[in-house]
Amino acid sequence: MSVENMEEVEVLEAQIELLQAEVEALQRQQQDNQKDMTFQFRGQMHDAVASVCGLGPGGGKERVLSRLKEEVEEMEEDLRQQTQMNGISLTSCTAKTLQSSGRKVVQQLCVSGRCSELDFQVEFKLSELTTDQRSQRTISDLNVVLDSSDLQNFSSFVSSVEESRDLLLFFRTLRTFSDRCDDRCRTFQHFQQKYPSVVSLPGGCRSEVMALSHAELSGCVLFVHWSVEVSREGGVTPKIELLTKIPDEALQLFPSRPVGGATEAFQSLLRILGAEAAIESIIRAISLQQDV
Amino acid sequence: MEAASTKGVLSHLSLLEVQARSRRSRPQQQSRVTELKAKVEALKVQKEQLEAxxxxxxxxxxxxxxxxxxxxDEDDVEMEEDSENxxxxxxxxxxxxxxxxxxxxxxxGGYDVIKTRQGKGVCVSLATAYEGVYLDTYNLEIDLKPAVRISRHNIPPFIPVNSLAKENNMQTHMRAFLDALSQHLNAFAGRKQELKLLKEQHKSVEVMESNVLCSILVLMFTVPKEKTAVLCTLDYIDHSSCLPKRVHLECEDKQLPDSPQWKKNCSLLMETPVHTALTAMRKVGDIV
Structure with a gap:
C-alpha cells in the first residue's frame, strides 16, 4: 500500500469518527425530542416528516399532503363523535414524558375542557408498565380544578376523587351534574316563556332561583330554589324548595296554613306530582288563575 | 509436443494467477479508500437527515x-411566515x-364510539378503574337502525344490561344508559379489586364466602385476646356502589356486636373500602 493511500485512509477514518460522534449526539437529541413530544410518527405522519425533510417517497409533496389531510379530517370527525357521545368537549391535552425506561413510561398529563357550562382542568401522572404483553396503566397525583362560582357542593366530592384517583367517576359525575343543571335551566326557561308576567329569573336561566310574583299581590314573592347536590361518593340529586316572602300584614291577615305552610305543602306536591307539575301548580296558584 | 504444451499451459496458468492476484490487491487498496469515502458520504447524509x-x-x-x-384563548393568532412546507x-x-x-x-373514560355498518350501528367501550388503576374494558355493539337495540356485548351475565337499558330509556337517552352501565361495571370491578386486595393484605382474615358479583362477602375475624371468632357479613345491596349497605356480625360472645367499639367498626365498614377498614381495625387491635 502506498504512503499516499495510507494518509488518505487515516484522514478519512478521522473524519468518520467525527461524523459518527455528531450523528450520535443528534440521535440522542432526537430521542429526547420524541420523549417530550408524546407522539411517535407512523403512517402518514412518518411520510409527512420525510417529505418536509426532503426525503419523501415517490409521488411528491402533493400526495403526502392530500393523504395527511384525509387522515386529519377523519380524526376531526372522530373527535366530533367522541365529544358528542361523551358530552364533554376537550380543548387541550398536553403530555410530558417524565420517565421512559424500557418497560415503564411515566407521563404528566394536563387535560382541560368544558362540560356544558362548566370549565375544568385535570392534571395527573399516568404510568404505563408493560409486563409479558400486558400493560398496566395507573393514575396518580390527580389534581382537579373546576372553574365555576357556585360549586361549594362539589368541593367534598372533588377532594374525595383526588384521594381515590377516580378519574372515571369524576367525569361521570360532572356529566350527570351538568345534565341536571341543563334540565333545570330548560324548565326555568319553559316556565318563563309560558308565564312571562309571573315568572322571573333574577340570576339568569342558569341560576338556582326562579321568582314568582303577581302584580295584584304586591310584596308577595315565592322563590323556587332548585339546587343540584353532589355527594362525596359522586351521587347527584336535585333539591327543590319553595321559599316565601310575604309581608307581615298579609301573614297577620292569613295566619292559616295555605300561606305559612307553603314550604311543607310544596314538598308533598313534589312527591306526588314531580318537579315540573308541582312548580306549574304553584305558578297557576299565584297567577290567580281559575282552574276550570 | 504434448509434454511441452502441457508445461506451457501450466506456466501460463500460474502466470495468470500471479497477475490476477496483483490486480486484486491493488483495487483492494483502492477500494478501502472508496469504501471510507462512501462511509463519509453516508454519514453526512444521515447527519443532514437528523438535523432536518x-x-x-x-x-x-x-x-x-x-x-x-x-x-x-379562542384567539386567532397569525401563523408564522409561509414557507413551502x-x-x-x-x-x-x-x-x-x-x-x-x-x-x-x-x-x-370516554365511550370510544365507533360507527359500524355505515352509521346504522355503533360500537362503544366501557372502561373500568379502581383507585387509579385501569382494569377490564367491556364492549357493546348497538344497532341504531331500524331500532335501537343491543346486538352483542361481552359484559358478564350477572350485570343487568337489559333492565338498565329499559330503566334509563336507552332509545332516547343513550348516554344516561351508558353512564348507569358504566357505574355498575365500575362498582363491580371495584368490589372485585377490593376482594383481591383484602386477600393480599389480610392473610389472617378468612374469606368464608363470596359470589361472582362480589355483592356478598362473609369474613371471619379473630379477636386477639379472647381468640374468639367473629363472622362478618357484608351485603352490597346497591350493586352500583363499592360500599356495603348492611354489615352484620355474629359471634359466640353475644355482647360483642353491641359493644360501642364494634358498632364503630360496623359503620367504618360501611363507609370505607373493606381492605382499608380492616387495616384500621387491625391497627387498634380489634382483630388479629
Whole structure:
C-alpha cells in the first residue's frame, strides 16, 4: 500500500469518527425530542416528516399532503363523535414524558375542557408498565380544578376523587351534574316563556332561583330554589324548595296554613306530582288563575 | 509436443494467477479508500437527515403550542411566515393535537364510539378503574337502525344490561344508559379489586364466602385476646356502589356486636373500602 493511500485512509477514518460522534449526539437529541413530544410518527405522519425533510417517497409533496389531510379530517370527525357521545368537549391535552425506561413510561398529563357550562382542568401522572404483553396503566397525583362560582357542593366530592384517583367517576359525575343543571335551566326557561308576567329569573336561566310574583299581590314573592347536590361518593340529586316572602300584614291577615305552610305543602306536591307539575301548580296558584 | 504444451499451459496458468492476484490487491487498496469515502458520504447524509428531522420537530412543537394556546384563548393568532412546507406542518401539528385529544377522551373514560355498518350501528367501550388503576374494558355493539337495540356485548351475565337499558330509556337517552352501565361495571370491578386486595393484605382474615358479583362477602375475624371468632357479613345491596349497605356480625360472645367499639367498626365498614377498614381495625387491635 502506498504512503499516499495510507494518509488518505487515516484522514478519512478521522473524519468518520467525527461524523459518527455528531450523528450520535443528534440521535440522542432526537430521542429526547420524541420523549417530550408524546407522539411517535407512523403512517402518514412518518411520510409527512420525510417529505418536509426532503426525503419523501415517490409521488411528491402533493400526495403526502392530500393523504395527511384525509387522515386529519377523519380524526376531526372522530373527535366530533367522541365529544358528542361523551358530552364533554376537550380543548387541550398536553403530555410530558417524565420517565421512559424500557418497560415503564411515566407521563404528566394536563387535560382541560368544558362540560356544558362548566370549565375544568385535570392534571395527573399516568404510568404505563408493560409486563409479558400486558400493560398496566395507573393514575396518580390527580389534581382537579373546576372553574365555576357556585360549586361549594362539589368541593367534598372533588377532594374525595383526588384521594381515590377516580378519574372515571369524576367525569361521570360532572356529566350527570351538568345534565341536571341543563334540565333545570330548560324548565326555568319553559316556565318563563309560558308565564312571562309571573315568572322571573333574577340570576339568569342558569341560576338556582326562579321568582314568582303577581302584580295584584304586591310584596308577595315565592322563590323556587332548585339546587343540584353532589355527594362525596359522586351521587347527584336535585333539591327543590319553595321559599316565601310575604309581608307581615298579609301573614297577620292569613295566619292559616295555605300561606305559612307553603314550604311543607310544596314538598308533598313534589312527591306526588314531580318537579315540573308541582312548580306549574304553584305558578297557576299565584297567577290567580281559575282552574276550570 | 504434448509434454511441452502441457508445461506451457501450466506456466501460463500460474502466470495468470500471479497477475490476477496483483490486480486484486491493488483495487483492494483502492477500494478501502472508496469504501471510507462512501462511509463519509453516508454519514453526512444521515447527519443532514437528523438535523432536518430535529428542525421539523422543533417547528412542529412551536406550531403545536400556538395551536394549544389558540384553543384556550379562542384567539386567532397569525401563523408564522409561509414557507413551502407551512401547510403540511400546520396539518401535522393539528394531527398531533387531535391524537392527544382523542387519547385524553379515552383516558377520562370516554365511550370510544365507533360507527359500524355505515352509521346504522355503533360500537362503544366501557372502561373500568379502581383507585387509579385501569382494569377490564367491556364492549357493546348497538344497532341504531331500524331500532335501537343491543346486538352483542361481552359484559358478564350477572350485570343487568337489559333492565338498565329499559330503566334509563336507552332509545332516547343513550348516554344516561351508558353512564348507569358504566357505574355498575365500575362498582363491580371495584368490589372485585377490593376482594383481591383484602386477600393480599389480610392473610389472617378468612374469606368464608363470596359470589361472582362480589355483592356478598362473609369474613371471619379473630379477636386477639379472647381468640374468639367473629363472622362478618357484608351485603352490597346497591350493586352500583363499592360500599356495603348492611354489615352484620355474629359471634359466640353475644355482647360483642353491641359493644360501642364494634358498632364503630360496623359503620367504618360501611363507609370505607373493606381492605382499608380492616387495616384500621387491625391497627387498634380489634382483630388479629
Amino acid at each position: 428531522e430535529i428542525q421539523t420537530h422543533q417547528n412542529l412543537q412551536k406550531l403545536r403550542s400556538s395551536l394549544d394556546k389558540q384553543c384556550a 407551512s401547510e403540511l406542518l400546520r396539518l401535522m401539528a393539528r394531527h398531533t393535537q387531535l391524537k392527544d385529544l382523542l387519547h385524553a377522551h379515552h383516558l377520562i
